[in-house]
Amino acid sequence: MAAREVKPTRSELLEIKKRIKLTKSGYKILKMKRDGLIIEFFKILEQAKEVRMKITKDYELAMGKIATANAVDGTIAVKSAAFALRLHPEITLRSKNIMGLVVPEIETNSIKSTIDQRGYGVIGTSTHIDDATAAFESLVETLVQAAEIETTMKKLLDEIEKTKRRVNALEYKVIPELEAAESFIELRLEEMERENTFRLKRIKDKAGAREVETAS
Amino acid sequence: MKGQSLRRGNYEYATTRVKAKKSSLLTKDNYPKLLMMDLNEIGRFMGETKYKVEMTELATRYSGVDLIELGVSKNLARTYREVISFCTGDLRDMVSTYLRRWDFWNIKTILRGKYSGASLEEIQEDLVPAGNLNEESLNSLISLNTPREVLDALTAKGDMHIPEELLANFEKGGTLAPIEDYFDKFYYERLLAAVMPDTKPKRDFLTLIKREIDITNLRTLLKLKQANIPAEKIRTYLIKGGRDLDLAELNRLAGLETFDQLIDELSKLPFYNEIKEGVETAKQTGNLSEAMLALQHYLVSESEKFSHMYPLSVLPVIDFLIRKRIEVDNLRIIARGKASGMQPDAIKKLLVM
Numbered sequence: 001m002a003a004r005e006v007k008p009t010r011s012e013l014l015e016i017k018k019r020i021k022l023t024k025s026g027y028k029i030l031k032m033k034r035d036g037l038i039i040e041f042f043k044i045l046e047q048a049k050e051v052r053m054k055i056t057k058d059y060e061l062a063m064g065k066i067a068t069a070n071a072v073d074g075t076i077a078v079k080s081a082a083f084a085l086r087l088h089p090e091i092t093l094r095s096k097n098i099m100g101l102v103v104p105e106i107e108t109n110s111i112k113s114t115i116d117q118r119g120y121g122v123i124g125t126s127t128h129i130d131d132a133t134a135a136f137e138s139l140v141e142t143l144v145q146a147a148e149i150e151t152t153m154k155k156l157l158d159e160i161e162k163t164k165r166r167v168n169a170l171e172y173k174v175i176p177e178l179e180a181a182e183s184f185i186e187l188r189l190e191e192m193e194r195e196n197t198f199r200l201k202r203i204k205d206k207a208g209a210r211e212v213e214t215a216s
Numbered sequence: 217m218k219g220q221s222l223r224r225g226n227y228e229y230a231t232t233r234v235k236a237k238k239s240s241l242l243t244k245d246n247y248p249k250l251l252m253m254d255l256n257e258i259g260r261f262m263g264e265t266k267y268k269v270e271m272t273e274l275a276t277r278y279s280g281v282d283l284i285e286l287g288v289s290k291n292l293a294r295t296y297r298e299v300i301s302f303c304t305g306d307l308r309d310m311v312s313t314y315l316r317r318w319d320f321w322n323i324k325t326i327l328r329g330k331y332s333g334a335s336l337e338e339i340q341e342d343l344v345p346a347g348n349l350n351e352e353s354l355n356s357l358i359s360l361n362t363p364r365e366v367l368d369a370l371t372a373k374g375d376m377h378i379p380e381e382l383l384a385n386f387e388k389g390g391t392l393a394p395i396e397d398y399f400d401k402f403y404y405e406r407l408l409a410a411v412m413p414d415t416k417p418k419r420d421f422l423t424l425i426k427r428e429i430d431i432t433n434l435r436t437l438l439k440l441k442q443a444n445i446p447a448e449k450i451r452t453y454l455i456k457g458g459r460d461l462d463l464a465e466l467n468r469l470a471g472l473e474t475f476d477q478l479i480d481e482l483s484k485l486p487f488y489n490e491i492k493e494g495v496e497t498a499k500q501t502g503n504l505s506e507a508m509l510a511l512q513h514y515l516v517s518e519s520e521k522f523s524h525m526y527p528l529s530v531l532p533v534i535d536f537l538i539r540k541r542i543e544v545d546n547l548r549i550i551a552r553g554k555a556s557g558m559q560p561d562a563i564k565k566l567l568v569m
Contacts, residue, residue: 067556068505071549072566074285076325076342083328083342084392115443121324121396122453123432127439127504 006181008188016185020178027170034163036099041156048153051146058142062135069128081129085119089140101159103152111141225307227528233302234536237295240266241536241543244569250550251560255280258551267291281555288544289344293318295540296346299533306412310421310530313410314537318347320399322354323370327392330363363392376402401455404429408457417529420522424534426459427518431511433458433466434482438504440470441478447471460486475499490514505566512568516542542568 006012069078087110094105115130116122242265250258262284263271270287278286296315303311322343329339339358345351360366367383370376382395404425413419433454440450450470456463472478479499482488488495494510497503516538523535546567553563 063556067552067558068566070556071552071558071563072545074289074545074548075282075552076285076289076344079338080325080328080342083325083332083334084396086332114445115439116393116445116449119391119393120328121393121400122440123397123400123436123455124321124324127435127508130439131505 006185008185008192010189013182013185013189016178016182020175020182023170023175023178027167027175030163030167030170033099034160034167037101037156037160037163040098041153041160044149044153044156048146048149051142051149054142055139055146058135058139062132062139065128065132065135069126069132072128073126077126078129078132081118081120081125081133087119089144091144098152098156101155103155104148106144106148108141108144111144112137223305225303225305225310225530227307227530230299230303230307231528231532234299234533237299238532238536238539241539242546247546247550247564247567247569250547251563253554255284255551255554258547258554259284262287262547270294281551284551285548286341288547292540292544293344293346296537297350299537300348303533307530307533310411310418311533311537312348313407314534315347316406317403318344319349320347320403322347322349323357323366324392324396324399326354326357327363327366327395329358330360330366331392367395397453400432404432404455404457411530415529417526417531420525421530421534423459424519424522424531426457428515429455430458430461431515433461434511435508437466437469437478438475438498438507441472441475442498442502442504444475487514490517509566509568516568 006016066078089108089111092107092109094107095102096105097103113133118130118133120129250261253261259271259280262268267287270290271283274283274286274290296318300308300312300315322345325342326339328334329342336358340355343351343354345354349357357366357369360369364383364387367378367386371378378395378398382398386392386395407425408422411418411422411425413422436453437450440453447467447470451467454463454466454470458466461469469478469481472481476499479495482491482495485491491507491510491514494506494508498507519531519535519538523532525531546569549566550563553566
């Protein structure tokens, strides 16, 4: 808001003062939100690091197990066992609120299964295939967990960036402009006050002179 | 016995053929050499052995480790079918009933493929026609549309009866697992019935089958106990007809509180010393791999022991079938292990020698 566009009136001054107060309290809240989001982000970052490490570990373990199953039982047996299950893991997507930011909460309860729930026969399937199945179930579960954490992290980053832009806009543009407008109005009002005083003095002087003329 | 041939088998001819075939199996000293080779060298080595024909046939469609795996599987199927073809009389009955495990294997693959909607080519690629069902019979099953149609076709052939209860459960949206487990039980039931214990070698063959049932039951018990599956559920997977572990004993073992208690109880088995190391590793580490391998080793040593007792019986034929299977497994383990970057020592631990 350019100071020159502001009407230098008392009501405008009152309005601007009100807006400055509101903007400053908004600025304070946004700054607190930004700091809060950053603290949350670092918490999630730690979890994300841990889950990334877990993915690497689970992936290596699962690949090792499937390599052993492929070697001992053959890819033919492994593929055949994989054919036995038609169901795909299901997830439930919910949302939770972190400082006003809506982030996903992914829940799954159908990934891990016991030996007798895997669709293939228990008697004729080797432990290597069972181990590989369990390892991949674990990996998928970790991936779902990572999806939740990494989406939250991405959303938090976007929100921090957005809040930072808002804080900066308030700090470096909106508040200074409002304060400039306030000073301008105050200055103009003082100026007008002085002009008025001067005008009154002049009128008083003129009236005094006219009285002297009349008396003489 | 129903379906049992009354004709005496050609034991002299068949065991001579098998002896010749056995002599061409890879010897123990071949494996360390193979472990030191890379995949191309293994492929070349196999191209110079009895696997040459299959490797050449498949070389236009496959390469690398897939060529080796499919080549050895095809060779196994061809060898087994050849053994069935040169056996006659009661020997043929016993051998072909023994090899029906491959029919069930293929039927399971077809059912699973149909269940998950796999393509005909995908299913065909995964079949190993090493049993009584030849490629033509298997293809006719593959061409059917649903698992139910496959099961009906098998029942219509008359050599298999699938309980209505299992079919109804499957129709209600259940999985194929109970049907597959039924096949495994049915296989051993039929195998036990196919061997008439009228001679000493046949009685020993029965002993070998019963021991295999013991080992299959032990494998099931170990993995289900470790997974904390309830005893009443475990009992449904146990196969009757074992030698040292009858159903009552198996039920008792299934009812034990913990996996460790089961391991402790196994020390009472007459063949515990043979599997002790693997079983104790399982107790310490929770990894069943070595215990399973020890059980497999034990079965191979038993079949070898029996085969030397009666050279003109079904036993050397069965021993050859087991040894051939182990050779194929070992070659695949080495090739797949190499392809996935496993260390030679780790591969060696998985081999049965």
